[in-house]
Amino acid sequence: MKTFNRAMDSTGNAIYKFSRNKVSVVGFFMVLLVVVVAIFAPVLAPYPKSAGALIDFDNASKAPSLTHLFGTDIEGRDILSRVMFAFRGALVMGLGVIAMIVPLGVLVGLFAGYYYGTFIDTIIMRVTDIFVTLPALLLALAVASLGRPSLFHSMMAVAFAWWPYYARLTYSQTSSIRNETFIKASETIGAGKRHIMFAEILPNCLAPIFTKMALEIGWVILMGATLSFVGLGEQPPTAALGTMVSDGAQYLPAQWWISVFPALAIAFIVLGFNLLGDGIKNMVSTEVL
Amino acid sequence: MADLLLSITDLKVGYRVYKGQLKVINGVNIEVRKGERVGIVGETGSGKTTIARSITGILPKAGRISGGKILLDGKDVLTMSAHELSILRGQKVAMIFQDPTSALNPVLKIGSIMSDIIGYAYNPDGSRIPKSQIHETAVNALGSASLPDPDRILASYPFQLSGGMRQRVFIAMALATPRELLLADEPTTNLDVTIQDQILRLIKTRVDERHVSMILISHSLDIVSEMTDRVYMLYGGTVVEQANTRDLFENPYHPYSRALMSCIPKLSGGGIASGISGEMVNYLAPGNGCRFSSRCSKALPVCVTEPPPMVEVEPGHRVACFLFSEKQRS
Numbered sequence: 001m002k003t004f005n006r007a008m009d010s011t012g013n014a015i016y017k018f019s020r021n022k023v024s025v026v027g028f029f030m031v032l033l034v035v036v037v038a039i040f041a042p043v044l045a046p047y048p049k050s051a052g053a054l055i056d057f058d059n060a061s062k063a064p065s066l067t068h069l070f071g072t073d074i075e076g077r078d079i080l081s082r083v084m085f086a087f088r089g090a091l092v093m094g095l096g097v098i099a100m101i102v103p104l105g106v107l108v109g110l111f112a113g114y115y116y117g118t119f120i121d122t123i124i125m126r127v128t129d130i131f132v133t134l135p136a137l138l139l140a141l142a143v144a145s146l147g148r149p150s151l152f153h154s155m156m157a158v159a160f161a162w163w164p165y166y167a168r169l170t171y172s173q174t175s176s177i178r179n180e181t182f183i184k185a186s187e188t189i190g191a192g193k194r195h196i197m198f199a200e201i202l203p204n205c206l207a208p209i210f211t212k213m214a215l216e217i218g219w220v221i222l223m224g225a226t227l228s229f230v231g232l233g234e235q236p237p238t239a240a241l242g243t244m245v246s247d248g249a250q251y252l253p254a255q256w257w258i259s260v261f262p263a264l265a266i267a268f269i270v271l272g273f274n275l276l277g278d279g280i281k282n283m284v285s286t287e288v289l
Numbered sequence: 290m291a292d293l294l295l296s297i298t299d300l301k302v303g304y305r306v307y308k309g310q311l312k313v314i315n316g317v318n319i320e321v322r323k324g325e326r327v328g329i330v331g332e333t334g335s336g337k338t339t340i341a342r343s344i345t346g347i348l349p350k351a352g353r354i355s356g357g358k359i360l361l362d363g364k365d366v367l368t369m370s371a372h373e374l375s376i377l378r379g380q381k382v383a384m385i386f387q388d389p390t391s392a393l394n395p396v397l398k399i400g401s402i403m404s405d406i407i408g409y410a411y412n413p414d415g416s417r418i419p420k421s422q423i424h425e426t427a428v429n430a431l432g433s434a435s436l437p438d439p440d441r442i443l444a445s446y447p448f449q450l451s452g453g454m455r456q457r458v459f460i461a462m463a464l465a466t467p468r469e470l471l472l473a474d475e476p477t478t479n480l481d482v483t484i485q486d487q488i489l490r491l492i493k494t495r496v497d498e499r500h501v502s503m504i505l506i507s508h509s510l511d512i513v514s515e516m517t518d519r520v521y522m523l524y525g526g527t528v529v530e531q532a533n534t535r536d537l538f539e540n541p542y543h544p545y546s547r548a549l550m551s552c553i554p555k556l557s558g559g560g561i562a563s564g565i566s567g568e569m570v571n572y573l574a575p576g577n578g579c580r581f582s583s584r585c586s587k588a589l590p591v592c593v594t595e596p597p598p599m600v601e602v603e604p605g606h607r608v609a610c611f612l613f614s615e616k617q618r619s
Contacts (some may be wrong), residue, residue, distance in 0.1 A: 117350060181391040184347040188472075190379025190409045199405065201397040 020280045027275020034269050038087035045081035053237035061255050069259035073247065079257065082239040083265045089151055089234045090241055090269055093158070093224035094217040100159040102213055103277075105166025112167070113174025114197050125171060131164035140223060144232040147257070151240075154233040158223050169212055173205040207284040214277035218270035225266050241266050294470055294502050295321040300357035302339050302348070302526075304572075311444035311572040313339055315580070316357070316596075321470070326496060326503045328534065331523030334569055337506045338387075339526075339618075341474045344373055344504075345382055361470070380411040383501075384461035384472040384491075388479050389455035393447035400443030403427040403462055410466030420465070430465035431458070433498075453484040457491065464495045470498060473501045476578045477512070483573060489516060509564070512552060514538050522546050525570035525580035528599075532606035542608040545581045579610070587612060 019025055042048050046069075056076030064071040070079035111126040131139070144157035177183065178201065186200055227233045228242030236243060241262045248258025302314035314336045321327050331337050342348045344359055346366060359366040361381055366374065386392040394402060404423045411417060418426060424443075431439035434457045447455060456476065463471055473492060477485040493516055496503050507513050513520055513534070520537050522530040522545070530543040541547045548565045567584030579585070582592040591611055600613045 179349070181386055181388060184342075184345075185384065185386060185392045186394075186405070187347050187375075188345045188378055188384045189406050190375045190377075190383060191405065192375055195405070195409075200394055200397075204394070206396075260544040 018283045024279025030272030041084045047081045050081040051085040057104035069263040086239040094221040101163040109167040109170025113171040116146040116175040128164040136143035136161040151234040154227040211281040214280035218273035326517045328517035328520040335523045338528040383468040385476045387475045430461040434461035518538045
């Protein structure tokens, strides 16, 4: 993580920049809450058994009460517990997809941008252009429906549809930084391609990449939830937010809690990541605050 | 000649633009001997920077070298592979840019830039500088560029330093390693006058100490006359006159050089100089003749139609002008 540290003045300064925006601090704690809940779900959940295939018709379709804060679904499972377990899948989705697409997209964009104006650039970027012209959700749906539905396959599908945006961002950065004098200067002293790409150009691209990344984790989670809403994500009985919303949809509006609480959970996690993203954006900006 | 470090013969460089081909550098010959300080003077747009960039192979994308040879230490820079070129650069060439701000990577600390530069250099015997010595070399280099507190500078980002300090840092970097040719492309243009003087002194002392060759590119006659042994006067992408610095400034032959010298304001009075009437050459259609002919007060008919020959008027003093050639006399 040498380059990452180079992009920031110091840890203290970075934290200071982050904390200047109070809303992003709120976002940080929202995300922290989600992460803690997801990790310790078996301990924290009031009814850990509800996470799997439990059938308890005595408690089916109970409205929110003190015993079941979020109510229960038609099979009698505690919705709060299921939401807590579903955070796990949502986080794996968000972080996993970002971890796949950012290195890939950045590498492709860096390479194409370095060879700006040559046929390498043309081929790579026209391929990414084709990806970008297809609506990401449709592409992800199409890819996800190719294989057996599972969390991993839905992650692959989202990654497949999403990486070109990182390639394009890095490409546009790289192709302009490529012509800066300091790149010419390092060529003059004999620096090689690899050094110029990774040690000179890449650190200059990091701020927008981190910003985009931080702002998009929430959207990736939302897209994952969309896929699981149509049945292409995590399969029952494992809890997934999208599946829970779609399962409850047919009982609206009478048994509203079955859909509404998982939907609010999606909103919470997406909002948390977006607010956190704003803070990270401030943190990596080179602006002297 | 054995002590020839750089020899450029008949270099032709053009730029592709929308309207066609800009024929900028037209048959330039330049030689630099080991330990020699050579100046290239010319007005804005005369092709000074294009020559420097051709030597280091960092022309902009639209630029194309259409002819000639650039021999650096006997090896042709223009025909070698990219890999060979990068090794040769690492061994031989250092460059100081016009604007030190844009020539330093804004997200890297000075220390990390310097260790890259030192790490990419080669000793004269072909070995690399060992990692353990990089820090020491960097500190010494900053010290010799009269920068106080090297450790603080190594830990700073470029934007935390002043303009003068950045250029000092750049000079320190350029001369930190045993490279043989220093290309200084208008090193003081972006600095104010007092700093300019300090920087020039620094370059001069450092170049003398290290016995490196230097090409100083400038539009300032003052700077070139103080800093160099030999001068090439450039006009419109051609060398119009070349001589030892003292000879050229005391006794210019070419009408352009004379006109230029008379433009220097003198303390003894005489009013504001008249300047040179007319406009710079149009590189799209420069014509075959002397590129200065349209502005030259002494132009002959032949000047417009034929390229002027290089005439040796005195030993080592050459002028590209029909006024001094046999052709004109006969």
